[in-house]
Amino acid sequence: MTELTQTIHSILAELRPEADFSMSVDYLTDGLLDSTDIVSLVASLDARYGISIEGTDILPEHFTSVATIARLLGKYGVAS
């Protein structure tokens, strides 16, 4: 696990401590993240990495797993 994926894991655990993200292949269809979680997650990622994720990038396909979130962050120059 890279430092980036570890950080994403810990942000997710902070958001939804009761959820088991490790067993999920799609956080959205499994109902692990709702609309308020997405808003909080984006705010946390923005703050943690000093970036501003564009609204047009806040799409379901970028929030299905740690890997897709990491790819999205890569677009903003966050190294994995």
Place this chain on the structure above:
Amino acid sequence: MIAHVGQYLQETSARWPAAPAIIGAETSVTFGQLAEQANQIAAALIDVSPLTKCPIAVLLPRAPATVAVFQGVLWSGHFYVPLDPQSPRERLGKILTDLSPLAVVLSQQDHLHLAPILPPHTSVIELEATLLSAPTDIRKTIQLRMEQTIDTDPVYLKYTSGSTGHPKGVVLPHRAVTDYIEWAAATYQLGPDDAIGNQAAFTFDVSVQDIYLCLKTGAPLYLIPESHFSFPANLVDYLSTHKISYFCWVPSVLVSVSKLNLLAGVDLPQLRWITVLGEVMPTRHFQYWAAHCPTATLVNTYGPTETAIASTYYVLDRAFEDDQPLPIGTACRNTEILILDEQQLPVSDQQTGEICIRGSSLALGYWNDPEKTAHAFPEIVHRKHYPEKMYRTGDLGYWNERGELMFVGRLDTQIKHLGYRIELGEIESAASRVVEIHRACVLYDASRQQLILCYESGRELDRGALRKELAETLPAYMLPRVLLHMPTFPLNPNGKVDRQQLQSHYLSQTTTPNGMA
């Protein structure tokens, strides 16, 4: 003049049988099909019992067939109670026990897993099998049952958060809904060429406006997929693709689009009405929508669950400073707003007092709760010549110099979170049932839109386990995001929990929040 809410579909399906009525993510129906489905549901309910005017629990998702079920219930002479089948089972069980419905309508799948909490002697109607059954001609029976319904009979009952930990059921009569819908249809001037974009869950009363504006005017109702509200870029695409011309959403949805500047470069020429209801609309974000949707009229509306949909409305007619609150306007038709002091007497001009509502839109009261009903719906004391009820909202407001109503805040700890009305006491009650928690106090940080649970306990509890336990009794939107452990709560001189000090404790752990409840 329409006296029975069920008449809307009868008239519209006769006039435009083949026109699209309700468009869901997976299925859609025409007005004719909707009427056929409603007929099937009515037939099944008429078979259940000769009784009428009974509550029928509808445990179905937000889908076209659910609207048909609501109409079928009304056509059979009963009233409907929309419930979310995804709610925690314990909460649903409490509600069903309180309601004791004549019948429940649910899907075959939900029947299996909800069977243990269905009250004994309640008939079960499975949606799929009922819609597939052979059609029967029961038009005469339906007509008779509708004629036997008077306009003060219940049309729906909606459960809302209760401060003692038990949700309370608000019962609305036909005349409240028909009076409001006639006003709304005349105001918004919708027709079959329009398209209504629904956001509200069917358990939330804004959906009543969406459904009956569709059934009254022939404007198709689009049930926008819930996931689009998590990803507002998709929501803006949806508005454009489906040429939505009218919507009434909770302000937090408009705020999420505005914060992400998703309307920049987007043209929505078909959008004629942008209306909001359910919580305070932040001025800056309302003006963002006004600037980017020049063809639309923006309306800020206000109304508690205890009256049919909106009681007041304000049409945006001027520019505001970002920190200036928006008016909630003037009363809708057949509604009067009274601003009263603690003795329930009128305050002097432009003074702040409790917003009270009188008129045809009032609920009949709370289901099975005469005490709460008497408290919230007292007689108007300063009009002594004949008795008349009003509704005490618990909201504070005043008339500005233009004669527009301004909302100031609450008299109690009720809050609006993502459009949902929540009594903080209900969350406190759920938390107090956790074995290791001695006392619980819930705060609300409006700027971050998050609920904070402060709990008094001998040790800090595992966050995941605590949230999981709370989720067994509370719906997802009521789950506190922040869990603050304290060995002992600060008390005020009266020996009560000092909420101010708890807020200071929370604030000391975070940065620049405001608007605490």
